[in-house]
Amino acid sequence: MNVPKHWREIPERYRMEAGKCTKCTKILFPARLVCPFCGNKEFDKINLSGKGKLLTYTIIRTAPEGFEDFTPYAIGIVELKEGVKVMGQITDCNTETLKTGDQLVAKFRRMNEEGKTGMIMYSYKFVPDLGI
Amino acid sequence: MVGIIGYGTQIPRYRIKVEEIAKVWGADASAIRRGLNLNEKSVPAPDEDCATLSVNAARDALKRAGIDPKKIGAVYVGSESHPYAVKPTGTIVAEALGICPDVHTADLEFACKAGTEGMFIALQLVKSGAVSCALAIGADTSQGAPGDALEYSASAGAAAFIMGSENLVAELLETDCYMTDTPDFWRRENAHYPEHGGRFTGDPAYKKHVTGAVMAILERTATKPEDFDYLVFHQPNGKFPVQMAKKLGFKEPQYRYGLLTPTLGNTYSGSSPMGLAATLDEAKPEQTILLVSYGSGAGSDAFIFRTTERLLEVHNQAPKVRKQLDEHKFYLEYGSYAKFRRKILKPE
Numbered sequence: 001m002n003v004p005k006h007w008r009e010i011p012e013r014y015r016m017e018a019g020k021c022t023k024c025t026k027i028l029f030p031a032r033l034v035c036p037f038c039g040n041k042e043f044d045k046i047n048l049s050g051k052g053k054l055l056t057y058t059i060i061r062t063a064p065e066g067f068e069d070f071t072p073y074a075i076g077i078v079e080l081k082e083g084v085k086v087m088g089q090i091t092d093c094n095t096e097t098l099k100t101g102d103q104l105v106a107k108f109r110r111m112n113e114e115g116k117t118g119m120i121m122y123s124y125k126f127v128p129d130l131g132i
Numbered sequence: 133m134v135g136i137i138g139y140g141t142q143i144p145r146y147r148i149k150v151e152e153i154a155k156v157w158g159a160d161a162s163a164i165r166r167g168l169n170l171n172e173k174s175v176p177a178p179d180e181d182c183a184t185l186s187v188n189a190a191r192d193a194l195k196r197a198g199i200d201p202k203k204i205g206a207v208y209v210g211s212e213s214h215p216y217a218v219k220p221t222g223t224i225v226a227e228a229l230g231i232c233p234d235v236h237t238a239d240l241e242f243a244c245k246a247g248t249e250g251m252f253i254a255l256q257l258v259k260s261g262a263v264s265c266a267l268a269i270g271a272d273t274s275q276g277a278p279g280d281a282l283e284y285s286a287s288a289g290a291a292a293f294i295m296g297s298e299n300l301v302a303e304l305l306e307t308d309c310y311m312t313d314t315p316d317f318w319r320r321e322n323a324h325y326p327e328h329g330g331r332f333t334g335d336p337a338y339k340k341h342v343t344g345a346v347m348a349i350l351e352r353t354a355t356k357p358e359d360f361d362y363l364v365f366h367q368p369n370g371k372f373p374v375q376m377a378k379k380l381g382f383k384e385p386q387y388r389y390g391l392l393t394p395t396l397g398n399t400y401s402g403s404s405p406m407g408l409a410a411t412l413d414e415a416k417p418e419q420t421i422l423l424v425s426y427g428s429g430a431g432s433d434a435f436i437f438r439t440t441e442r443l444l445e446v447h448n449q450a451p452k453v454r455k456q457l458d459e460h461k462f463y464l465e466y467g468s469y470a471k472f473r474r475k476i477l478k479p480e
Contacts, residue, residue, distance in 0.1 A: 014228040069178045091179055092145050108187040108228055110179040120215055132456045
């Protein structure tokens, strides 16, 4: 990921900033310019709670470049309290006991980095919601 | 009237026991346990660093403060493990919390004292009226060279405090500082690990400066050790703060909640701020807390806080320190620890 792309995605990656359509009230994450449900172009900015349940997941054992140190790790789809479905990495978990329906919460984590001297990219990742 | 309006902490879930490190280096684990009062330490996950710990701690501080993040006019992050040599951690934190762009941020560094430096500046800025609220964070993913005594203690964690003048959970009563140029511990540019003066880090460094700050603030406020409900010292290990507390006339019930090092390790810039957070977790209204940090190089900041009725309202609005410290831990073997801490050389 290059610097401008990461910079443009800061609102959604750092704050889970979404757009709530002012007409049909659908929540779009990431935010979009036009609502795909009603065609409206006006949105209220909201920050998603980051809390939700795991709908489905897979375990990555052969990771793409930049993610090798995390293996084995889980990637899953999480349905947030707001009804939005979000894909993300699940960290701080035992991949052997992870299961669909688990309650998860988003935390701010390192996503990747451009080698030892390049930019560090941060984003949300999901962890088990254990109240810690 | 100024003080703390919200606080939060973040401790990684991973731990390594003293025995596991000692086994690798052929050291006597029981001697380390006894001598340094250390049992285990926190270890950051590969995707945790000073910035992530800071953001997650600060989010809990915001929950307790109950304010719009935009009210925060200054963000200070104290650490000796900022993720970049040149590029601020403070802007990452401010952006993640939704504080940008109308905010002043700075990264601070003063060995283990950088966290309370930020607290000092934040409190004074609020007191002066320059900002209505200010966020100060002490956070570290501490470095300790393989096989060095520091490897048993260097750990990871963050504590965040939002300072303000309304809805306080703890009012600031007094501050004092005690500084000299004392080269007991340092890390040069491009060096992976810090170096230290061994036993020199004791008497002329930690003990002299902590004593200096304590005596100065007691004199300034005409108080005695027994006047305080709680005490929090910087905790490079579990031995120094207990020795100093007893020598200065404090008793175990005063430092019992704030002493975290035996199972947390030394979170460097986060050390005494996390001790303060753990003490606030257990304190009742109208109690006084003496906080004294220490940073090599060297200096100590001292603060006296008095808790308010509102503290009880915010206790359960975010996880308590002991819960983060004692529950849901993952224990690592040395190999995984070395990988997590990037101590293993890999081909470029």
